[in-house]
Amino acid sequence: MEDTVIKSIKGEEIISVANAARWDLGTDFHDSIIESIYEDASRIANKSVKQIGEKQAYSFDLKIDKIVTSRWLGFPLMFLVLAIVFWLTVAGANYPSGLLSSLLIDKIHPLLKNLAASINMPWWLSGVLIDGAYLSMAWVIAVMLPPMAIFFPIFTLLEDLGYLPRVAFNMDSLFRKAGAHGKQALTMSMGFGCNAAGVVAARVIDSPRERLIAIITNNFSLCNGRWPTQILIATIFIGGLVSPGLAGIVSAGSVVGIALLGIFFSLVVSWGLSRSVLKGEASSFSLELPPYRPPRILQTLYTSLIDRTIIVLTRAVVFAVPAGVVIWLVANIHIGDLSLAEHFIQWSNPFALVFGLNGVILLAYIIAIPANEIVIPTVLMLTVLSTNLSGVGAGSGVMFELDSVADTANVLHAGGWTLLTGINLMLFSLLHNPCSTTIITIYKETKSAKWTLVSTFLPIALGLIVTFFTTQIWFLFH
C-alpha cells in the first residue's frame, strides 16, 4: 500500500519533469522525432531494395483504377457489379431453394407429422414442435442457405480481389458531404450481407461520432434476410404490371431501386445526424488502394462458407425456432371466437391502413423481430388465417411455402392486397427496426441504451412517414 503511494508521488514527479522539459523543447520536436524515423526508414530501404528493370504490374493496376474510380464510370460500374451480384444470387438460388423446400417441407414435414401421430403425441405438442418450430427452421434454411451460399462467396471474392476499397473511394466524397466518414461505404457494403456484421465493421472508424452515424444508418443497407421479401413482392406486384417478357427485368430493377433508396436514406440520415445531434466535421483518413490480387477461389469458398454462411444461418435458425413456436401459439390460442393473431390483426387494421399496410404485416413484423427472413411465411400464414381461405396451406398456425409465386399472389390478392400494399411492404421492409441480433450488437458496440433505441426506432419512424406519404399520394390519384 505504502509502496503504491510512493510510486504515485514519484509518478507525479516524473510527469512534472516531463512537463517542464516540454516547455523547454518547443513545439517542433515531435516533427524531429518523426523525421528521424523517416530518415532511418528511407536509408535502410535504399540499402536493401533494388529495382531491376521496369515496374510493370502497377501500371496495369493503375489502368484499371482509372476506370473503376473514374468520375463518370465509377458509379455506373459499381451499380452494374452490384446488379450482377444480386442477379447471380437471385437466379442461382431459385433452383436449390426449391429442392430444399420440397425436401424439408413437402417430404420431411409429413413424415414427422405421421411419426408424431404414430406415437400419439398430443396435437398441441406436435403443433408447437413440428408445425411451429420445425417448419420455421425448414423455411429459413430453404430460403436463406442458397442465396447466402452464393452471395457471400461472390462478395468475398470481390473483397479478395481488392474492389471494396475502390467502392469506398468512389463513395467517400458523398459520405463526406453528408458529414460522415468515407469508410462508412465499407460498413454499408458489409450491411448488404448482414447488418450485425456491418455494425461490427464500423469499428474501422476511429471517431466516435462518425462511428455512431455508421452504426445507426447501417440498417438502411438491405440485408440478406430482406432480399427474398423484396424479390417475391416485386415479382408479384411490380412484375405483374408489365408483360411477362419484361417482368423479370422490371422486378429486379425495382429491387435494385429499393437498395439504392436505402443508400440514399443512409446518406440523408447521416447528413441529418451530423447537422443536429451528432454535430461535427468529417475527419479525413488515408485509404490505401491495394494492388489487385488474383483471388484464391477455393480458399475463399471455404472461408466464406464456414465463416459467414454457417454462422449467419445458425443464428437465423436459432431465432426462427422460437418465432415459429410463437406464430403457432398466437394462431391457435383463442380468446372468445378469435385467435390472438386475429384479435391483433382486427385491432391494428385501421391504423395500418393509414400507412397503406395492414394488420397482418404489422403482426408479421413484430413476430419477425428476431429474423427478417420469416416475414413472408408469417404474412402468408396470417393472411390465410384472417381471411379464412380454404384449400391452401396446412391448417392454422402452420407456416408453409406455397409452391409457386402464382399461389402466393392468389393468397395475397384474396387478402385484399393491392399494388399499394406491395410497394409499401417493400418500403417498410427497407425502413423498419433492425432484427434483434443487430439491436443486441448495436448495444454491445455502443454500450449505450440511448443510441440503441435511436437506431431501433428511427428507421420505423421513417418507414411510417414514407409509407404514409406514398399512401396519401396514391389516394390522390385513385
Place this chain on the structure above:
Amino acid sequence: MSIPNNCADCPAHNTANLVKLGLNLENVDYVITMAGNPNTGKSTVFNNLTGLHQHTGNWPGKTVSRAEGGYIYDDKRYKVVDLPGTYSLLSTSTDEEVARDFILFGQPDVTVIVVDATRLERNLNLVLQILELTDRAVLCLNLMDEAKRNNLEIDIRALSKELGIPVIPASARRKQGMDELLQAIEAVASGKYKCKPPKIKSNSKKLNHAIETLAGKILETYPGLPNVNWVATRLLEGDNSIIEAVRSGEIGSLHEEDLTIQN
C-alpha cells in the same frame, strides 16, 4: 519395424512438428503477436500458423480487434495474438492504441512484424517504431511474390543486419516461408537469437539530452524498465495514456513481469 525418416531431424522440414491448436490456449510457453501495416497479410499469416479462419480480405482495416489463436511447434505451445493493422504508433487512434498497448503492456515474447515487401520503405516506419518498444521481434517480409512480379530485389541479409532482427521472406497466401518463420520465432522466443535493433536517435542534441534526463529520472523509480527511452519520449510528447500509466504505477508492471520471467 519403422522406416527411418531423415526429414524428421532436418530443421528445414519441421512443418511436421507444427500442430495447429486453433483456439486451445491453455498452458502456453510463449506469447507471440502479429503487428504491421494494414493490408500486409497479417491475418493470412495468423491463419497459416493457427489453422484458424480469421476472415481475410484485400482491404485495409478489416481486423478490428485482437484475434487470438495457438499452435505447438517443437513441443512448445505458442499463443498468437493478431493485432489490428496500423501505419504508426505515434498518433493515437483506437486501433493504434490497441496495438501499442499490447506490445508494451502485454509483453509478448516475440513480435512478428508483417510487412509488405513491395512497399518496404513506408512499412519500415512502423517497424522502427515497434523496435523502440520491444527488442524481440521477427520481420516477416510478406508478399514476396508480388515484389518479384514488380521486379524488386531485396537484400535479406542487409535488411536483417540493419534491423538487428531475423528477416524471413514469405508469400503467406501461397503458404511459402512459413517453416522458416516458425523457426525464427522459436529462435527469438528461446533466446537462441539475440536481437539487437538500433534505437532511434534524433538529430537534436537538446532533445536527446531531455530524453536522457527524463529516462534517468524514471529509472530512479523503476530501475531496469525496458524501453525507458521510448517512455520518456512519449512523456515529453504529452501522451495521455502513458502519463496515466506513470501516474497509476502501471508502467512499473512492465518491469516486474520481466523479472518474473527471468526468475
